[in-house]
Amino acid sequence: MTIRYKLTSKNGYTANNTHWMDGTTHTARGEGDLCTSGWIHVYTHPDLAVLLDPIHGAFGDTALLWECDVSGKSATDYGLKE
Helix, strand or coil: CEEEEEEECCCCECCCCCECCCCCCCCCCCCCCCCCCCCCCCECCHHHHHHHHHHHCCCHHHCEEEEEEECCCCCCCCCCCC
């Protein structure tokens, strides 16, 4: 397992309306381009998640930052998205 980070709204929803909460598992196929349903968008560092929030999710001051365990196939955009 690898630790990664995800930002959501204060209610735990992503920009694409996926709900995150404690104990929830999310799965993707690991196919296709990044920013599609084939991948789950996470960040390699919490600071990177906050820095890129204005252009990726725009959750602002009320965003929730989730620490998550990631396993399986991954794709990367050189640290900007994974």
